[in-house]
Amino acid sequence: MKKNTTPATTDTITKSKKRTRNTCHMKPKPEPEAGFAISDIEDIQFREDSVAEIRASLLKWYDVNKRDLPWRRISEGEASDRKAYAVWVSEIMLQQTRVQTVIDYFNRWMEKWPTVHHLAQASIEEVNEMWAGLGYYRRARFLLEGAKMVVEEGGKFPRSVSDLRRVKGIGEYTAGAIASIAFKEAVPVVDGNVIRVIARLKTISANPKDKTTIKNIWRLAGQLVDSHRPGDFNQAVMELGATLCTPLSPDCSSCPVSSQCSALLKTKHDPSALVTDYPTKVAKVKQRHDYSAVTVVEILESEKGTVDTSDSGSKFLIVKRPEEGLLAGLWEFPSVSLNEKDDLVTRRRTVDDFLKNSFGLNVNRSSNIVSRDEVGEYVHIFTHIRLKMYIELLVLRSQDLHRKKDKGSMLFKYVDTKTLATMGLSTGVRKAYNMVLKFRQSRSSPISR
DNA sequence: AAATCGGGGCC
DNA sequence: GGCCCAGATTT
Known part of the structure; x- marks a missing residue:
């Protein structure tokens, strides 16, 4: 078998047709040595059997191991809009912020403003008081603006990614999170956790900050997302990234998808390889x-x-x-x-x-x-x-x-x-x-x- | 594509 | 001290 020298990329398919885009911007690549190909990120994908395995294992793991978080306690029972509001508040607070930090802020917030209608009546001074210490204060302002917007437009919560995207402060990630978790739309999400998990599953060595890389992570996340339980699946990937597949010390022995992980496989063939080599490190800008x-x-x-x-x-x-x-x-x-x-x-x-x-x-x-x-x-x-x-x-x-x-x-x-x-x-x-x-x-x- | 925008917990 | 976190917006 010819590809056995590249175990980390056994799932990738070497594309024979030329890509129509980007080709003109690229330096002519030398023809890969026989048996060794650095795969183009555009060519990476999950096999069908791998997708099925990842979905089943991850959801099963999540059902047993998911953390008891306050925004997960609100059922969509009587009013799905209340669930959506809770998810919205939590997702905005969680942007660039750890779960443990958010919990207390979330509980105080929901007690003061239990619904989007309550929030819409608040002042920016009150909002800043509740947000103080969380950082990225623009998030809080957008949340207030968004609540006013929703109430003015009849109080019905936007239900689709495309509608959610029009709300100030809701980007691709947050729209996907609300739509999948509160309204069961079968869309993926990509945050720092998902980038890390997928980069490891597929040994992606492209710059994780690069727009093309992110776009392809979205594509791969879209292949994985479970259409029957999109919200749970998305949360499961993030939960995995937050608890097991962590940046510095991943617990691969406990990982439900370790059998599908190219980065882990690579470490077994290459003594110098580490799971933490993925995603690749990016130089920071100086303070x-x-x-x-x-x-x-x-x-x-x-x-x-x-x-x-x-x-x-x-x-x-x-x-x-x-x-x-x-x-x-x-x-x-x-x-x-x-x-x-x-x-x-x-x-x-x-x-x-x-x-x-x-x-x-x-x-x-x-x-x-x-x-x-x-x-x-x-x-x-x-x-x-x-x-x-x-x-x-x-x-x-x-x-x-x-x-x-x-x-x-x-x-x-x-x-x-x-x-x-x-x-x-x-x-x-x-x-x-x-x-x-x-x-x-x-x-x-x-x-x- | 790069810069801007907070804060904290962990190593 | 560095790392990076359930990112979005502006330029």
């Missing part, structure tokens, strides 16, 4: 380094003007971020971006200009200043940014302070600690605030430490 001065401005409202260490009588200045870009529309403490080498004097001068120009706070007159202290530094890591924050607490007396009413381009307000405790702050801002609270605490009662 940007940002620097900012975060100033927590506390206004003492008490008549005495003394350093009041209790919370009563204090207001804190918060500012609304622009509606586009990073952390869009979220509230934060006044912040200015810095250059890497800016020293304390420069930082404070920049802050003072900002406070004066944007909020009418003149902090140059020392008569207004009760205290001004460096609280500390904190490095907050985003996926693409490393943000170093210089945090300070600036306490000002209320008298003689001509504060602006917010009328300019910058939206701002003064709130108390009680409001700050519950409102939707991003994690980095929340961290800075907690540092300030701790600093105030230690200053007011040094003995208690």
